[in-house]
Amino acid sequence: MSWISAMITSLTDPINSIFLSKVVYVARHMFQTNPDSRYTIDDIEKGERVEKEKNQKELWAQILDMKNNVRVITSSPTETSILKNLPEYQHVRKIGSGYFGNVHLMKSIEHPEKMVALKIISLEKSVTIIENEYCINRKLMSNEFIIKVFGMSNHSGNCYLTLEYADxxxxxxxxxxxxxxxxxxxxxxxxxxxxxxxxMHSQGVVHRDLKPENLLVFKESATLKIADFGYAKYFLHEGNEVWFDEKQYGTKKYMAPEAYTELRYRGPPTDVFACGLVLVAILTSNLLWESAEKLDADYHSWLSGNSPDIEHWSSLDPGVVYLIRQMLQDNPDFRYKIDDIEKSDWMHMKRDQKKLWSQILDMKNKVTFTSSPTEVSIQKAKRKKMVNNSCVF
Known part of the structure; x- marks a missing residue:
């Protein structure tokens, strides 16, 4: 589709038409010939452009659709030929795509039972990010909850990272x-x-992009591992803590509020904030807001002490609600630290081990990307249907 037809499509979409009309309204006021009538920065910030234009269900349906569409990007001819001629591995199939490149499932020729994930990143994207991801991941991978990276190489304008495969x-x-x-x-x-x-924090590293998409699951061992260290940074230098000043890092929906409001901020509390939002996603299948800014109506309501208007929140245990509140404190000085979370009542609640293992077995029986290509296509079709019918974000 050409850029012209794409533009026409977007303009004829009912939702986009409403959205664009509001943008045009604000733009007209920004370009007033009379400076006295022209919008100021405050007027723009208060305008309808920054209000929530879609409800949570529509927003997350679009995110899921985007994720599915991204995954079907085809590999370049050069990439395909390289995959077919790797000396140690046989290409099984492509399992994912993203902004920085494609991920392929590879099988060891010598040990066919051994599977690895091969992440192919164009060196045109960012050499610094690639090197940073590899070096930090290598440093941390001895921990059982960090994904392992086995090697890195450069060839034909691409970087190749060989990673542990999460089934x-x-x-x-x-x-x-x-x-x-x-x-x-x-x-x-x-x-x-x-x-x-x-x-990670004990090794002086902050992840800065903790979110469900970067947390991989190993079904057989029922283990969760942290992946994707492209935005990770060291926050300790020669024993001294380094503060950050970037206003954008990782993924906006999981960014901590101090990144918007402070000139400089500490690293570890931003990871704790993201973990709090991940916990909400685990227990409710929802996110609380689009961004932790006071201009965001949902976040402003949260700061006022109101319960979020999301499904399943009211059924949460009071102990975990209290814990989430402490992890999502607006002021990082008052926000729970890792030790505080570990000592919380909810973390020490006795769990029904029979139920846990039953739930683990149920998880293992679900179709995942270890399935055949046909089954994967069926799964993706079901997932699209799920978005249209029951996604409650």
């Missing part, structure tokens, strides 16, 4: 549009996430 997909696939994760299983995975983050 259960990512946490996003297990939560969005599904019923909330059972409390025992959710508690089980959250403890593992917390252990992985605690280890």
């Amino acid at each position: 259960g997909g990512d946490l996003f696939d297990m939560t969005c549009g599904q019923k909330p994760m059972p409390s025992e299983l959710g508690h089980h995975f959250f403890k593992q996430l917390l252990a992985g983050v605690k280890y």
Whole structure:
């Protein structure tokens, strides 16, 4: 589709037409010839352009649709020929795509039972990010809750990262549009996430992009592992803590509020804030807001102490609601630290082990990306139907 036809399509879409008309309204006021009538910065910020234009269901349906569409991007001829001629591995299929490149499932020729994920990143994207991801991942991968990276090489304008393969997909696939994760299983995975983050911080590293899409699940061992260290940074230098000043990092919906309001901010509390939002996604299959800014109506309501208007929130245990509140404190000085979370009542609640193992077995029986290409296509079709019918974001 040409850019002209794409533009026409977007303009004829009813939702986009309404949205664009509001943008045009604001733009007209920005370009007034009389400076006295021209919009000021405050007028623009208060305008309808920054208000929520779509409800949570529509927003997340679009995100899911985008994720599915991204995954079907075809590999370049050069990439395909390289995959066919790797000396140690046989190409099985493509399992994912993203802004930085494609991910392929590879099988060892010498040991066919051994599967790895090969991440192919164009060196045109960002050499610094690639090197940073590899070096930090290598440093941390001895921990059982951090994904392992086996090697990195450059060839034909691409960088190749060989990674541990997660047969259960990512946490996003297990939560969005599904019923909330059972409390025992959710508690089980959250403890593992917390252990992985605690280890990272002990090594002087902040992840800065913790979200369900970057948390991979290994079904056989019922283990969750942290992946994708492209935005990770060291926050300790020669024993001294380094503060950050970037106003944009990782994924906006999981960014901490201090990144918007402070000139400089500490790293570890931003990871804790993201973990709080991941816990909400695990237990409710929802997100609380689009961004942790006071201009966001949902976030402003949260700061006022109101309960979020999302499905399944009212059925949460009061102990976990209190914990989430402390992890999502607006002021990072008052926000729970990892040690505080570990000591919380909800983390120490006794769990029904029989229920947990029943839930783990149920998870193992679900179709994932280890299936055949035909089954994967069926799964994607079901997922699109799920978005249209029952996604409650």
